[in-house]
Amino acid sequence: MIKPIYLDYNATTPHDPEVIEAMRPFLETEFGNPSSPHWYGIKPKQAVETARGQVAGILNCDPTEVFFTSGGTESNNHAIRGVAKRFKEKGNHIITSNFEHPAVLEVFSYLEGEGFETTYLPVSEDGLVDPAAVDRAIRPTTVLITVMHANNEVGTVQPIAEISRIAREHGIAMHTDAAQSVGKIPIDVKQLGVDLLSLAGHKVYAPKGIGALYVRTPLVPEKFCFGADQEMGWRAGTENVLEIVGLGKACEIAQRDMEKNMARMKFLRDRLHEGLLGRLFDIRLNGHHQLRLPNTLNISFKDLEANRILEEIGLEVAASAGAACHSDSLEISHVLIAMGIPLEWAKGTLRFSVGRMTTEAEIDKAIRVIADAVNKLKALC
Numbered sequence: 001m002i003k004p005i006y007l008d009y010n011a012t013t014p015h016d017p018e019v020i021e022a023m024r025p026f027l028e029t030e031f032g033n034p035s036s037p038h039w040y041g042i043k044p045k046q047a048v049e050t051a052r053g054q055v056a057g058i059l060n061c062d063p064t065e066v067f068f069t070s071g072g073t074e075s076n077n078h079a080i081r082g083v084a085k086r087f088k089e090k091g092n093h094i095i096t097s098n099f100e101h102p103a104v105l106e107v108f109s110y111l112e113g114e115g116f117e118t119t120y121l122p123v124s125e126d127g128l129v130d131p132a133a134v135d136r137a138i139r140p141t142t143v144l145i146t147v148m149h150a151n152n153e154v155g156t157v158q159p160i161a162e163i164s165r166i167a168r169e170h171g172i173a174m175h176t177d178a179a180q181s182v183g184k185i186p187i188d189v190k191q192l193g194v195d196l197l198s199l200a201g202h203k204v205y206a207p208k209g210i211g212a213l214y215v216r217t218p219l220v221p222e223k224f225c226f227g228a229d230q231e232m233g234w235r236a237g238t239e240n241v242l243e244i245v246g247l248g249k250a251c252e253i254a255q256r257d258m259e260k261n262m263a264r265m266k267f268l269r270d271r272l273h274e275g276l277l278g279r280l281f282d283i284r285l286n287g288h289h290q291l292r293l294p295n296t297l298n299i300s301f302k303d304l305e306a307n308r309i310l311e312e313i314g315l316e317v318a319a320s321a322g323a324a325c326h327s328d329s330l331e332i333s334h335v336l337i338a339m340g341i342p343l344e345w346a347k348g349t350l351r352f353s354v355g356r357m358t359t360e361a362e363i364d365k366a367i368r369v370i371a372d373a374v375n376k377l378k379a380l381c
């Protein structure tokens with residue numbers, strides 16, 4: 001069976017072969033508990049600490065500032081809830097944008113139920129949060145600002161350093177959800193100026209179900225998970241050694257190959273975009289044209305329905321829809337709504353995201369398949 005060309009790397013990534021090799025001993029033989037003081041605990045313990053150093057390496061922080069979690073969702077939950085609750089005596093106002101991942105927006109809804117006041121900042125048509133709007137939204141009671149680093153749907157990269165500077169001037173904790181940007185573009189928590197940063201293993205060619213949270217010393221969010229004293233007492237539960245090792249190796253590889261991979265992603269993404277522009281009219285690029293992840297291409301096909309295009313191309317190309325049309329309803333993604341993309345464009349939106357395993361030949365085939373499908377559906381309109 002010939003598999004469809006995978007152009008959905010923002011959804012998840014395959015395991016890097018080097019990641020698999022690094023994890024193998026912990027799947028096959030090194031089963032010990034890293035908390036065990038005897039012989040079996042030694043290698044797992046060392047492996048967890050090596051991985052912590054590798055994650056710290058890609059973020060440019062101290063290893064003691066890295067906590068392992070089960071992924072991007074848990075990291076965001078820990079960060080937002082943990083900071084809001086830690087500082088609730090100081091104030092009950094928290095700020096985010098209306099274009100975040102549900103792993104942020106749903107935590108905000110939960111905290112509203114707990115008595116917190118929330119502000120959701122708008123974004124521009126290309127998906128940017130205006131730092132001046134952040135400044136205006138700050139109240140004496142604001143205790144947390146969280147704005148995602150790169151958007152998962154359109155790839156727009158936010159001016160996090162500028163927003164962090166404003167947060168710091170007001171003594172407010174600053175978190176960023178970097179699940180999509182870690183491994184794709186250089187990250188330096190010191191340059192970004194953030195206090196907390198979330199990352200997800202399965203976006204960087206490591207397994208699903210592992211992630212990390214950077215917490216700048218001396219910030220201590222409220223404890224999230226109660227039990228034994230793993231992860232410096234902050235996240236109880238026996239460590240997921242196998243996947244922690246995978247995440248560490250994945251971060252080391254991403255850091256090592258960053259320049260080369262960024263250039264290649266951009267080349268493949270732009271080849272796909274130009275190929276489609278050359279064969280189709282009535283298409284529009286969503287997201288900021290320059291301040292964008294190098295692998296992400298979000299485009300709308302005017303007057304078409306995204307799920308109809310996916311049905312047409314599905315045996316040959318795997319991508320994601322930005323809208324879902326059902327017999328009696330149309331669901332446009334909250335990201336496209338936040339950007340104010342007109343309905344006739346938004347409903348025909350697809351996200352293509354390339355990755356390390358994508359080849360030029362695949363891109364050229366994908367251009368033909370997508371263009372033929374769009375032309376066929378246009379002819380039926």
Ligand SMILES: Cc1ncc(COP(=O)(O)O)c(C=O)c1O
Pocket residue numbers: 010011070071072073074101103148150151152177178179180200201202209210211
């Ligand atoms: C921006 C962003 N944040 C958070 C998450 C959640 O990460 P995880 O799937 O590891 O829970 C994702 C995953 O799609 C994401 O894209």
